[in-house]
Amino acid sequence: MTPSNPQLSGIKSALFLACLLPAFLLWRRFDLDALGANPIEAITRNTGEWTLRFLLITLAVTPLRKLTGWHWIVRLRRMLGLFAFAYGVAHLLTYLWLDQFFDWPAIARDILKRPFITVGFAALVLMTPLAVTSNNFAIRKLGGRRWQALHRAVYAIAILGCVHFWWLVKKDVTEPLIYSLILAVLLGLRAWWRELERRKQIAGGYLPQAPRLNSKVIRIFAK
Amino acid sequence: MLIRRPPDVLPSEITDPDLYHARRRFIAQAGSLALAAALPASQANAATGRLGPLAASPFSTTEAPTSRKAVTTYNNFYELGTDKADPAENTHRLRPAPWTLRIEGLVHKPRSFGIEDLLKLAPLEERIYRMRCVEGWSMVIPWVGFPLATLLKAAEPQGSAKYVEFVSHYDKATMTHGVLDWPYTEGLRLDEARHPLTILAVGLYGDMLPVQNGAPIRLVVPWKYGFKGAKSIVTLRLVDKQPLTAWMKAGPSEYGFYSNVNPEVDHPRWSQATERRIGEFLKRKTLMFNGYADQVASMYAGMDLRRYF
Numbered sequence: 001m002t003p004s005n006p007q008l009s010g011i012k013s014a015l016f017l018a019c020l021l022p023a024f025l026l027w028r029r030f031d032l033d034a035l036g037a038n039p040i041e042a043i044t045r046n047t048g049e050w051t052l053r054f055l056l057i058t059l060a061v062t063p064l065r066k067l068t069g070w071h072w073i074v075r076l077r078r079m080l081g082l083f084a085f086a087y088g089v090a091h092l093l094t095y096l097w098l099d100q101f102f103d104w105p106a107i108a109r110d111i112l113k114r115p116f117i118t119v120g121f122a123a124l125v126l127m128t129p130l131a132v133t134s135n136n137f138a139i140r141k142l143g144g145r146r147w148q149a150l151h152r153a154v155y156a157i158a159i160l161g162c163v164h165f166w167w168l169v170k171k172d173v174t175e176p177l178i179y180s181l182i183l184a185v186l187l188g189l190r191a192w193w194r195e196l197e198r199r200k201q202i203a204g205g206y207l208p209q210a211p212r213l214n215s216k217v218i219r220i221f222a223k
Numbered sequence: 224m225l226i227r228r229p230p231d232v233l234p235s236e237i238t239d240p241d242l243y244h245a246r247r248r249f250i251a252q253a254g255s256l257a258l259a260a261a262l263p264a265s266q267a268n269a270a271t272g273r274l275g276p277l278a279a280s281p282f283s284t285t286e287a288p289t290s291r292k293a294v295t296t297y298n299n300f301y302e303l304g305t306d307k308a309d310p311a312e313n314t315h316r317l318r319p320a321p322w323t324l325r326i327e328g329l330v331h332k333p334r335s336f337g338i339e340d341l342l343k344l345a346p347l348e349e350r351i352y353r354m355r356c357v358e359g360w361s362m363v364i365p366w367v368g369f370p371l372a373t374l375l376k377a378a379e380p381q382g383s384a385k386y387v388e389f390v391s392h393y394d395k396a397t398m399t400h401g402v403l404d405w406p407y408t409e410g411l412r413l414d415e416a417r418h419p420l421t422i423l424a425v426g427l428y429g430d431m432l433p434v435q436n437g438a439p440i441r442l443v444v445p446w447k448y449g450f451k452g453a454k455s456i457v458t459l460r461l462v463d464k465q466p467l468t469a470w471m472k473a474g475p476s477e478y479g480f481y482s483n484v485n486p487e488v489d490h491p492r493w494s495q496a497t498e499r500r501i502g503e504f505l506k507r508k509t510l511m512f513n514g515y516a517d518q519v520a521s522m523y524a525g526m527d528l529r530r531y532f
Contacts, residue, residue, distance in 0.1 A: 036308060037290075037297035037501050038360060101505055106494065114492055167492070170358070171473055172305035172402045 002072050015076055019083040022050045023090070040098045047091035048120075052165060052179055054084035055158045059186045066193065078134050081154070085131040088124050116167035123160035126153050158183050272431045274347055274367050282420055283351035284514075289362035291428050293501050298435045299356065300454055302391070302398040302407065310435035316397040317455060319438035328388075328460035331379035338439050342425065344377065345369035349429070350422055352445040354452075355484045355513045361498045366443055367426030372417045374459070380413065384461035387416040389442055389453040403469045409442065409453040410466035410480060414522055420445055420515060423456075446515040448482045479532040483523070484513035488532050 003011060026046050029035050035042040058080040065073055100107050110117045130151055132138070139147045162183055166176040288294075300310040303317065324341065327333040336344075347367055355361045375387070393406035415421060424443045425432055432438040437454025444451050450470055460466075470478035477491055486496045486509040497506040512519050523531075 037293035038307075038499070040499065040504075041360075098504075103506075106497070109494065113489070114494075116492060172301070174305075 001070065008072065008075065012076065012079065015079060019054070019079065022046070022087070040094070044091065044094045044099060047087050047094055048165070051084055051088040051091050052158075052161045054080060054087055055154070055161055056179065056182050056186065058084055059154065059158060059183070063186060063189045066189075082131060082134055085127050088127055092121075092124055116164050119160050119167065120164035123157045123164060126157050126160070130154060130157075155187060158187075273429055274426045274431060275429065277347050277349045277367060277429065280348045280350050282518075283349065283365075284353060284363060286351075286353070286363045288351060288365050288428075289501050294362060294364055294427060295433050295435060297501065299358075299450065300435055300437065301402055302393060302405070302455075303435065304399060305402060311433075314434035317392065317394070317434050317438070319432075319434060319455070322439050322457075324440060324456060324459065326374065326378040326459040326461075328462050329381040329384035330461050331381060332377070334378055336374075338425070341369075341374070341423070341440065345373040347425070348422075350424075350443070352420075352443060353513050354443075354445065354449050355498060355509065357448040357450055357478075357482070357490060357493070357495075359493050359495070359498050360501055361509075361513075362501050365428055366422065366424040367429065367432075368422040368424035368443065370419055371421045371423050371442070372419065374423060375417060375461075378459075378461075380461050383463050385413055386462050386465055387411050387413060388458075388460040388462055388466040389456050390458040390460070391453050392455040392457045404472050405469075406457075407453060407469045408466065409451055409468050411444065411451075412465075412522075413461075415444070418519065418522070420518055446484060446512040446519045448484060450478075451482050481523075481528075481531050483519075483528065483532075484509060485511060485528055485532070487511075488529055 026043065030039065030043070058077060061073055061077045061080065065071055096102060096107060100110075111121050112118065130153060133142065133147060133150060142150065162176060162180045165179060166173060169176060296311045297307045298310040299307060303310040303313040320338070322338045323335050324338070325333070325335045347369060349365055349367055351363060351365045353361060354364050371387075387410065389409040389411075391407035391409075395405075398405070411421070422443050424437070424441050425439060427433070427436060432441065437452070437456075440456055441454040442452045442456060465480055468478070468480065470482075471480060484495075489495050495509055498509045499506050510516070
């Protein structure tokens, strides 16, 4: 089941709207004054959680593709990754503006002294080059291999994101634990498939040069 | 042929959402009303849950109190759930009446008090206090209560008593498992416990204490971080050694015994220099001893507050 190009455009538009839904719902709760007694904390929390969720959804594309054979879904991955970045930027802006109100000395102290903020900030900084190179021009310019190497940073970013959440909670780590377990499965599947691939290559004697060379040598001697 | 089947739910059986929510409110209030019914008429009105008459206190701040809605929906009461909205939704997990508070340990007169006895112990006062949470937010809360010193006096502490340990109610069947080592315990040095600012609260905003705020009786120590104020207390124990509190057991490097509000000593994960007053946009500077330095600083004279955090 591969959708045609017009179908894919439709799917992309629908997905785009779906990705905006969390932002819309947050805005509505703000508008209805339904964010609780500490709205700034609620907004910070909500945007942070959606950043992490979009990172995990982005990382789920490849495993889902392998398990289902729906190769076309890889064409949705860029949008999902960019939404992860967009929610991450919203999360950072909430902290800088609403929470700290641009108190730069306090912000600098936080980033340097509070490990959970250090880690979260590092994750967002790392996301920036990935977002900037999420276009066809950048892929051509960098070359597929280098582009892919750069975008493997997403694994580190997701791990940093989970650590950020884990270190932030006071005592009840249930929620960060759930995110971390999902991430572990998504990364574990990749490691497992890579290992299978390696074994297959060894078992199949898929070592391209040596056998060919042997036969040539034999032929020479035969002459 | 068209066979009509009656709908599964009759329109008359569908509850109006307003009614449904009114029921929930009723259930939440029923506990405190049952308690009010047991109280002497002069202190509590059984029909409304109002407390009174209340004496004003010179210790009250003139700052504007935080809205009742915020005070009763934004709570850290992990026994009823670890999200701040949880306690107000899980009030059915704690029945505040009947209630017994026992005072024991190094006292000449160990005693058990019904909550109705406690309310006769001293005239109820309104104490409008700042409350600073260790997480960096604060409120102004109009508590109703009486000095803890009054209760201590009634039990006659022995000369060897140096500290007071507070134990909160814990019911494994209905309350949170894990997270902290239950039951919740807290502690004060005896002079802190006897300080006139230290109260046992039984109400707020003139009403009986809502379950989510620690019904029916809780500790309030306004110059310390909020978690020192043990909720729903069942035992007070006078001891000669500094007790280990639930938060000290959970994170000895993050939570100390004293836990005095101090903008100069950071929590490892949060700066304590500023705070967000609930309902305000900009953060404000945190004051030493939460603004009660004039009354309490002398108790810590000569102590290294970085070490005894």
